[in-house]
Amino acid sequence: MNPTRREVLKDMAVTVGAVALAASGVEASAPGKKRKWGMAIDLDRCTACQACVVACRVENNVPVAGPSEIPADRGIFWMDMLAIQEGEHPEVRTQYIPTPCNHCDNAPCVKVCPVGATFQNEEGIVAQIWGRCIGCRYCTTACPYSRRYFNWTTPTFAESMKAQLNPDVATRPRGVVEKCTLCHQRIRGVKDKARNEGREIEDADVVHLTACSQACPAEAITFGDMADNDSTVSELARSPRAFRLLEELGTHPKVVYLREAKWKE
Amino acid sequence: MSTRNRNRLVVAGFAALALFAGGAAFAYSRYKAFMAPVPVTQPLPFNHKHHMDEKLGLTCDACHKGVNEGPHAGIPSVNTCIKLCHTDPQGTNPEEAKIREYAAKGEAIPWQQANRLPGHVYFSHVGHVKFGKMECKECHGDMKERTEPVLLSTTHRLDMDTCMECHKEKGVSNDCLQCHK
Numbered sequence: 107m108n109p110t111r112r113e114v115l116k117d118m119a120v121t122v123g124a125v126a127l128a129a130s131g132v133e134a135s136a137p138g139k140k141r142k143w144g145m146a147i148d149l150d151r152c153t154a155c156q157a158c159v160v161a162c163r164v165e166n167n168v169p170v171a172g173p174s175e176i177p178a179d180r181g182i183f184w185m186d187m188l189a190i191q192e193g194e195h196p197e198v199r200t201q202y203i204p205t206p207c208n209h210c211d212n213a214p215c216v217k218v219c220p221v222g223a224t225f226q227n228e229e230g231i232v233a234q235i236w237g238r239c240i241g242c243r244y245c246t247t248a249c250p251y252s253r254r255y256f257n258w259t260t261p262t263f264a265e266s267m268k269a270q271l272n273p274d275v276a277t278r279p280r281g282v283v284e285k286c287t288l289c290h291q292r293i294r295g296v297k298d299k300a301r302n303e304g305r306e307i308e309d310a311d312v313v314h315l316t317a318c319s320q321a322c323p324a325e326a327i328t329f330g331d332m333a334d335n336d337s338t339v340s341e342l343a344r345s346p347r348a349f350r351l352l353e354e355l356g357t358h359p360k361v362v363y364l365r366e367a368k369w370k371e
Numbered sequence: 372m373s374t375r376n377r378n379r380l381v382v383a384g385f386a387a388l389a390l391f392a393g394g395a396a397f398a399y400s401r402y403k404a405f406m407a408p409v410p411v412t413q414p415l416p417f418n419h420k421h422h423m424d425e426k427l428g429l430t431c432d433a434c435h436k437g438v439n440e441g442p443h444a445g446i447p448s449v450n451t452c453i454k455l456c457h458t459d460p461q462g463t464n465p466e467e468a469k470i471r472e473y474a475a476k477g478e479a480i481p482w483q484q485a486n487r488l489p490g491h492v493y494f495s496h497v498g499h500v501k502f503g504k505m506e507c508k509e510c511h512g513d514m515k516e517r518t519e520p521v522l523l524s525t526t527h528r529l530d531m532d533t534c535m536e537c538h539k540e541k542g543v544s545n546d547c548l549q550c551h552k
Contacts, residue, residue: 227548235547237491276491276552290548291493298441298497 142230143288144332144360145316146342147204151326154202159185161321162206164270165289167277169261182255184286185318201365204327206318207232207253207286208351208359215245215254224283230332230360231288239282246283250352254285288329289316309337332360408527411483413520416466420518431507431514432500438507442495446482449474485521486511488529493552503541 162168162185171181188203209232216224216232223238224245246254260280263271271277274291278284292315300307312330314320319327330339339362342348347364422429432438437445449470457470473480488494499505507514511525531550538545 225547228544228546231548233548235491235551237489237551238547274493274552287548291552294493298495301502302440302497 140228140333141331142333142360143293144209144230144330144339144343144362145206145288145319146328146339146348146362146364148324148326148328148342149201149203149363149365150347151324152202152204152322153324154187154204155323156187157321157323158204158318158327159183159187161317162286165272165275165292165317166287167263167271167275168284169263170267178258180256180258182257182261182284184255184284186253203351203363204318205251205253205351206288206361208251208357208361209286209288211358211360212356214248214250214357218244218248220244224285227290229293231290232285233287233290234283234285236276236278236282236284241281241283243283250355250357254283256283257281292316309334313338408485408524409487410523411485411521413483413522414481415469415520416464417520418518419514420516421462423515435496438496438500441497442493444496449478449480452480486524486526491551493550503543 163170166184168182168184171183175181185204185206188205190201190203192199192201209230211226211230213224213226213232216226219225220242221238221240223236223240224232224234227233241256243256246252246256257278257280261277263277272291274295293312296307296311296315300311309330313328314322314325316327316329319329328339328342330337332340332343334340342364343362345364347366348362349365350359350362353359421427422434434447434451435444436447437443452470453474457467461467470480499510500507510529514525534550535545537543
């Protein structure tokens with residue numbers, strides 16, 4: 107029923123191979139090229155309104171984190187708003203940073219998973235198969251950005267909210283780790299739609315594809331194919347304002363941030 | 372070791388063995404029950420053959436419109452049944468009148484879905500039927516000849532291994548995210 111260990115290992119080897127190929131730039135020019143989904147978040151546009159945080163919860167069936175979860179540090183946020191203080195009192199500034207999973211090209215979480223539940227898919231998404239996860243939480247520990255969340259309890263949804271659950275995303279049981287999937291259910295939808303119309307997907311189909319990006323009133327979040335040099339995200343990633351979180355760790359995040367002021371961590 | 376002690380040890384060994392075998396048998400029966408298709412009941416004795424013979428000659432996608440559009444095949448609404456044919460009594464089966472009863476009450480016919488994958492699996496009809504050019508028969512058996520309503524899954528043998536086997540054969544991606552959501 108489940109993939110044998112060998113198959114999982116083989117799949118992982120194939121994934122690593124594909125990533126290595128893509129990284130070497132061979133794939134980018136080949137026909138039927140591999141895509142590499144990524145995101146650019148413009149902090150100069152972001153007003154920290156948290157629309158993305160809410161939209162993400164609704165799209166991905168993330169249970170509401172209420173007063174019982176937050177003090178215990180058990181809230182789940184696929185997209186969170188990180189507040190970072192800069193400067194010394196009395197001259198402090200707070201930079202708010204929307205933080206989805208960084209979808210690292212060299213992801214520490216993938217390396218530590220003992221069962222192959224988390225992996226990088228063919229298109230660069232660091233995904234998690236809920237049913238395969240054994241809940242060891244090595245990955246939550248390994249992630250330098252703390253973008254992974256463990257279900258400490260069975261997620262519950264208010265009766266009035268049940269009809270609103272997204273059928274394209276499975277709800278997670280207790281005891282598994284969950285995370286942002288770059289709204290891969292929407293990517294699947296847009297692929298089918300384009301194919302039905304007999305064309306390839308274009309940049310315009312995906313720039314505001316993810317729920318967070320779609321909800322952002324300031325259009326601060328851009329989504330797209332990092333392997334395509336002409337896509338809007340690639341263009342933004344080449345901007346002099348661009349930087350990535352904890353770049354020095356060598357994780358190669360595919361979420362790029364943009365900010366005019368120099369970054370002091 | 373005394374004979375008595377040895378006997379005790381043997382008895383304990385047998386007891387442990389019996390317990391283990393019993394436990395394994397129990398677990399296996401539970402597993403079988405868990406994996407077996409769940410039978411459903413249907414409100415009307417729908418007859419596929421009747422709708423698809425030479426006289427009516429409907430095609431599958433006339434009723435299951437979704438197969439060319441998206442993941443779900445779909446079942447026609449009661450209004451479609453009424454609009455196309457069932458405004459007046461058809462045939463001789465007295466159950467057929469129920470269609471008009473449901474329509475008069477403004478209720479949907481409560482069909483139950485017999486073919487159902489686990490909630491964490493994504494399956495796409497448009498992907499197989501339109502893009503993959505597969506026939507319904509390959510997975511559902513010959514529905515054209517079916518005279519009984521569908522009470523038991525016809526796709527139940529499609530477990531993960533079978534899905535992946537065919538994908539491997541046909542050179543389709545077996546990325547976990549392709550089939551899981």
